[in-house]
Amino acid sequence: DSGVTQTPKHLITATGQRVTLRCSPRSGDLSVYWYQQSLDQGLQFLIQYYNGEERAKGNILERFSAQQFPDLHSELNLSSLELGDSALYFCASSVRGREGLNEQFFGPGTRLTVL
Amino acid sequence: AQTVTQSQPEMSVQEAETVTLSCTYDTSESNYYLFWYKQPPSRQMILVIRQEAYKQQNATENRFSVNFQKAAKSFSLKISDSQLGDTAMYFCAFRNNAGNMLTFGGGTRLMVKP
Numbered sequence A: 001d002s003g004v005t006q007t008p009k010h011l012i013t014a015t016g017q018r019v020t021l022r023c024s025p026r027s028g029d030l031s032v033y034w035y036q037q038s039l040d041q042g043l044q045f046l047i048q049y050y051n052g053e054e055r056a057k058g059n060i061l062e063r064f065s066a067q068q069f070p071d072l073h074s075e076l077n078l079s080s081l082e083l084g085d086s087a088l089y090f091c092a093s094s095v096r097g098r099e100g101l102n103e104q105f106f107g108p109g110t111r112l113t114v115l
Numbered sequence B: 001a002q003t004v005t006q007s008q009p010e011m012s013v014q015e016a017e018t019v020t021l022s023c024t025y026d027t028s029e030s031n032y033y034l035f036w037y038k039q040p041p042s043r044q045m046i047l048v049i050r051q052e053a054y055k056q057q058n059a060t061e062n063r064f065s066v067n068f069q070k071a072a073k074s075f076s077l078k079i080s081d082s083q084l085g086d087t088a089m090y091f092c093a094f095r096n097n098a099g100n101m102l103t104f105g106g107g108t109r110l111m112v113k114p
Helices: none
Strands: A005-007 A010-013 A019-024 A031-038 A042-050 A053-057 A064-068 A074-078 A087-094 A110-114 B003-005 B010-014 B019-021 B024-026 B032-039 B046-052 B064-069 B074-079 B088-096 B108-113
Touching (some): A005 A087, A019 A110, A031 A074, B003 B088, B019 B108, B032 B064
Parallel strands (some): A010 A110
Antiparallel strands (some): A064 A074, B003 B024, B019 B074, B032 B046, B032 B088, B064 B074
16 A cells, blocks of 8 residues: 555546546645546556646646645546546655655546546 | 657466566666556556666666666666466556656566466
8 A cells, every 4th residue: 555545436427527536645645646547548647746737748738627636645636538538547645846856656546437 | 758669569478487577768867767557458557667767776676676677778677487377468667866757668468377
């Protein structure tokens, strides 16, 4: 158990809908990262937040957004869902935002299926 | 942009044998970090081993060790005394010193046979 929690574990929804994925980082970790794992694209970095502020952005679609709250949990919002958004979404956390080895610990993921 | 390549989509090894998974990367950075993650059927991403590029000594964690060749931009993972529980997808990942994101390779599916 990495200490990172994600809810829900599974999510099934229809095209055009909007969903919210939730992540709670390890106690004391200030940084949260979101990754998408799909058959087509492999594992891709989406976005990072550090202590409530957006720190880095990767291949995140405009239909997707994220935020990190004062209690450091984070939510990833996916809207106008398409079939191709079906994937495993991982949250990871680390103590710091940038410097040093800064190991990232991954949550169990949320499996999103868009029908 | 950095790229990470794992040229072996699938590999198999007999239990108790040794296997080496390959990884190459492309970067113009001089200081960076390399990782191997394991993803078993449960889909959990588990850190196996890590290497800091400025350290010449190869990292070792129990049965897992790496062969880090900085000039060749190569970072292979050796698993000794393979166990059935080592069956998983293995991902090589790169992180530069200035950024935060991990860039992953396409993965190698390892099957350990009894």
